[in-house]
Amino acid sequence: MKLVSYHLKEKDSPFRIGIMMEGKILDIQDTYRTWNKASDTIIPSDPSTFFKTGAPMIKIVEEMFKDLMVKNFEDVLFYPRDEVHLGIPIPGPSKIICVGRNYVEHAQEMNSDIPEYPVLFAKFANALIGPEDDIEKTPLTEKLDYEVELTILIGKEASQVKREDALDYIAGYTIGNDVTARDLQKRTPQWLQGKTIDRSTPIGPWIVTPDEIGNPGALDVRCYVNGELRQSSNTEKFIFDIPTLIEFISGLITLKPGDVIMTGTPEGVAFGMDQPKFLQDGDLVTLEIEKIGRLENRVRNVR
Ligand code: MG
Secondary structure (H helix, E strand, O other): OEEEEEEEOOOOOOOEEEEEEOOEEEEHHHHHHHHHOOOOOOOOOOHHHHHHHOHHHHHHHHHHHHHHHHOOOOOOOEEEHHHEEEOOOOOOOOOEEEEEOOEHHHHHHOOOOOOOOOEEEEEOHHHEEOOOOOEEEOOOOOOEEOOEEEEEEEOOOEOOOOHHHHHHHEEEEEEEEOOEEHHHHOOOOOOHHHOOOOOOEEEEEEEEOHHHOOOOOOOEEEEEEOOEEEEEEEHHHEOOOHHHHHHHHHOOOOEOOOOEEEOOOOOOOHHHOOOOOOOOOOOEEEEEEOOOEEEEEEEEEOO
16 A cells, blocks of 8 residues: 555645555545545544554555455545645654664765664654655755665554564655755764755655565665666665664664654765765756655755
């Protein structure tokens, strides 16, 4: 199942939670009412509340979806893809925890040591944008860089989780671009100022449930800028795999449904090039992760 945040283009209405199918979208709340033959519903319409309710809510929707497939979706109202605008799939998460230097070759291209423990930093919700938004480039940076990252959505409260149980706490996967202002990141020991600039970090285009992903430690990841391949790797090359990350992070921080973890980027960033080609106004950044899809955003100068 691919879960999206959407609204109809013709109406400037709040974003709603939907399911993306081949060329069309169904509204989860409206469909649930029809399916359940009831006017009231336990399903929230807004994506943030939906994901913060977490795994039980997703399970109800999965059961509905399976039943509708058997019934060939009779009586279900669909919106054509070109009539909807897609937003941030999980708007306003309580936490966005990011992992730095999680691929050996990326640590090397950054002239960094291979970490002994996961390198953690944070972003805030101000940084997030959706799959149809532009990456905003502030004039304060001249070294804006891209980073394709497998991105995890937590589905259940997770504290002191053991690695063998870790995947049970994941509600879904998406693509993230940990866009980084290298000059701001590196001018102080803390990376934060280069990492969480307003409207700089695309995620999406949707949340894919774990049943469609299988092993998250064997996914091809790629990044193109204006069609030129810059990054190409596989999540099997993680230094700290996803179970290790969830065990490590949940040992320190209680994760909640709707929290986001960005798992680190492979080699090929602009900073690591002999003659770095940093992002400029108008550049098109295309990220692909196997079994999830494609996230494509343009860079735009602001202020
Ligand atoms: Mg990163």
